[in-house]
Amino acid sequence: MEVIKEKKKMREWSRAQRKAGESVALVPTMGFLHAGHLSLITEAKQRSTKVVVSIYVNPTQFAPGEDLSTYPRDLEGDLHKLKSLDVDVVFNPYDLYAHNGPEETPDVAKEAGSKKRNLPERWSTAAEQEEKKSQVADLQDSLEENLKPNGGMAVANMHDENKGRHETWIRVERLEKPLCGQNRPIFFRGVVTVVAKLFNIVEPDVAVFGKKDYQQWRVLCRMAQDLDFAVEIIGCPLLREEDGLAMSSRNVRLSDTERQQALSISRSLKEIEALVKMGEVDANLLVKCIIEKITAAGGKVDYAKIVEQDTLREVDKIKVPVVAAVAAHFGSVRLIDNVELQPPS
Amino acid sequence: MEVIKEKKKMREWSRAQRKAGESVALVPTMGFLHAGHLSLITEAKQRSTKVVVSIYVNPTQFAPGEDLSTYPRDLEGDLHKLKSLDVDVVFNPYDLYAHNGPEETPDVAKEAGSKKRNLPERWSTAAEQEEKKSQVADLQDSLEENLKPNGGMAVANMHDENKGRHETWIRVERLEKPLCGQNRPIFFRGVVTVVAKLFNIVEPDVAVFGKKDYQQWRVLCRMAQDLDFAVEIIGCPLLREEDGLAMSSRNVRLSDTERQQALSISRSLKEIEALVKMGEVDANLLVKCIIEKITAAGGKVDYAKIVEQDTLREVDKIKVPVVAAVAAHFGSVRLIDNVELQPPS
Missing domain, CATH: 3.30.1300.10 (Pantoate-beta-alanine ligase, C-terminal domain)
Structure with missing residues (x-):
């Protein structure tokens, strides 16, 4: 089982698989895996020859005051479980909201006749940590802006400090509104956007989600269809503990x-x-x-x-x-x- | 030169090219081509071995009252020009906002264990026309909702008639605001969303845009980067008529x-x-x-x-x-x- 930490390497792996005639299933998770997640992986294995499990606690789906900081994490335990399930790749990115590493200038636009840049192959671990911290802080700031009194819709100011910061969001405008959308107005925006990013990086043929998050599954089906992603979205039954509690x-x-x-x-x-x-x-x-x-x-x-x-x-x-x-x-x-x-x- | 009218066939063509080791450049246009467009195609040919030109007057970037109905069209003339430039494919979709054809049920969600559907291979021309008309009417309705007095931000109601209608939109929240965004609040939303759809259908390595639409180029660069599309976005210089008028x-x-x-x-x-x-x-x-x-x-x-x-x-x-x-x-x-x-x- 390979653990991949970088977007670029993840895509390279997936493209090599497709070239070799393999099909790829993606199971996006936030880690701290339980039997519910493992059932998604079993389904994924039925649907494709290779399985990628992503582990990423996505800051953009948590509003300030929600449980981002206390969300349970256990990467080592997760890797142990996944190894026993014969998963091919664990994608645990540190650069998901970074733009090709810290040496990237904020000006991303390319002009006719321009040369390609040489980007650093790999960041140092210290740089990783710092960049990740600053990404999360930036994103949380941007979320706070979005929670100002206009019903959770997006507001943006053209401040200096916004230069180069992630600012593209996908919304599934009707299905994101009811149920969890009522009290978590930016939740689905964060989920849909990060899943679209994962689709573009992993380029899977199939993606498997749990129907425990029923609205999320419906929202993602709609997003994939409306935006013509070539990804089949599968919903798997909710699993319960012996006493009936939904696994979470x-x-x-x-x-x-x-x-x-x-x-x-x-x-x-x-x-x-x-x-x-x-x-x-x-x-x-x-x-x-x-x-x-x-x-x-x-x-x-x-x-x-x-x-x-x-x-x-x-x-x-x-x-x-x-x-x-x-x-x-x-x-x-x-x-x-x-x-x-x-x-x- | 092949003219492709359906999303599914377009993607199949692109995937066959990639499998054969070719690279694909996409030049998205709304047709009625002039020398400015042709310069984009020349640039595209420098960047890849195969060139796809899309021709699609995208209804979702026009607000009601704007010039969707009078926007100039000349498909035959366009095809003639493109043939002389040795373009590989013209993608002129009729099903861009349709969900896999008229026989698709509005419920798109797939569940574990479910079988794949058999979708109709090709619609009749009459069905095409009707479907296209109704798609455009639907989308225009949805735009009108969006123009109601709340600053052009998206509003959605859960009406019956919305069932199955396109409802996923991508916004580049800061860069879409100034300049053209001021008086055309849904313009970039429409552009960015349709370009994301085209990226997912054509799966190009490179996409070429004109810097005549300077803000559009910047917005699309940001979208591609923020959402991790594996597409290099190129901006080409604005071209002018002999008397100085920007080509349009x-x-x-x-x-x-x-x-x-x-x-x-x-x-x-x-x-x-x-x-x-x-x-x-x-x-x-x-x-x-x-x-x-x-x-x-x-x-x-x-x-x-x-x-x-x-x-x-x-x-x-x-x-x-x-x-x-x-x-x-x-x-x-x-x-x-x-x-x-x-x-x-």
Whole structure:
């Protein structure tokens, strides 16, 4: 298993694979891998001859005040797990938002007749660290600008210090709005943009995502289709712990009590699933069930909605395939979960 | 010379070329080709072994009320010119904003274990026409939504009729704001998004643009770099008619009188270029010269600015390489022009 740290080397590897007639699947992750991630890798192996797993905690999908700094990390443990799964490459970039290394001038434009630049082959580790720190600080600044009172839409000023800073963002304007988009207005912008970057670097034939992040999967399907990426997007079923809790890297941050309380999410979803099977189609009533159950257990519901699977539009009655999606806080940990529901026959 | 009309066939062609060891250059155009475009193709031929010219009048970069319907078109004439230049492929898509043809369901998401769909190989010409008309109408509706009073930023409602409609947009948030972005708030959004789509379909090694559209070139350089597209972006010098008028497809829409008046743009730029060479560095004074000259000739100045070449930020004094950029209306025709200026030594 190869660990690749640089964008340029990653693309070279992928192109060499394609030239040799291999197909490449990408499984983008933020690391701290659990069985849910591993199931994505199993699916990826079915779909292609080579598998790349990316590990990158993407700062641009966290707003200031969210849990970027406390997001769990364990690169060594992750590499160990991936080795046992016979993954071909782990892509763990340090230069994802950097522009070809620190010696790049901010002026990236090329003119007719100009010569190609010689870029440094590899940064020093110290330079890596410094650059990465300053990238994250820059990006966080830019996010703060974006959170100023205009509904989370993008604002930009032409300040000196912005020169050369990342400023291109992709938005999936309708699907990014509801559910997680309501209280995390820049979340999907960050996710979609970083995934587009990964697609352009890894150039995979297939990319595999978990339906635990149901809205994310839908948003990314739409992005890939609208922008004509030659990447097939696959959604894999959500996996649960034995007690029903949806698998998530964030689960380790729950206290024992919070973890018990958090079971109310999956239990409430299981309950409404049973109700729908018995013929209940009143979405408002079902949503009320979910909220009451989670609140009674001590959780703080961010949202609980029943929406159409493809448009993510709220429904009153369950007449088409829907998904019941929930986000709730237990202590400082925000968890999401969902269940797909068919209308009763 | 091959004319390719479908996204899927275009990508297949490009991939076959790459497999055969060829390199591919893309020259994106809206057709009605003039010597300026042809110089881009000459540059493209220097940079790669195969050249693709795309011809597509992109509806998403025109706001309602702009000149989408009157934008000059002459596909037959264009093909004739391109044949004589020994271009390899003309990509003239009819399905650029369509999702794999009319039989595609709006639900594009793929799940683990699902089978691949069989898509229709080719639409009928009638279906093409209808689909294209409805695509353009849809996109224009979506643009109108975007022009509602919130500064040109994107708004989206989750209406039924939006199901399956293109909704992914790329923005280069700082560079898209000044100059043409001021009065055409969705212009660069449309340009950047369509170019990203073309990059994903054609998968070129190099793409060539004209510096006549100076801001567009800068915006696209930034987009390609920020999103890690493996495409080298080249900017080619602006070409002028014998009398100095910047070459543009829109020039044919000028009356004889307007065309004479429009020479005031290039003359004013030539004049300030001479002033700077003589040591003048006061940007406000130079801008005043431009505006007075064009206004006196009967033009209506949209903007005249002197900005830094890389950041497009306005300057007071010319101390770094700048560009003097102008947009002005003559009758119903909006023209742009620019000149790059070095600070006097």
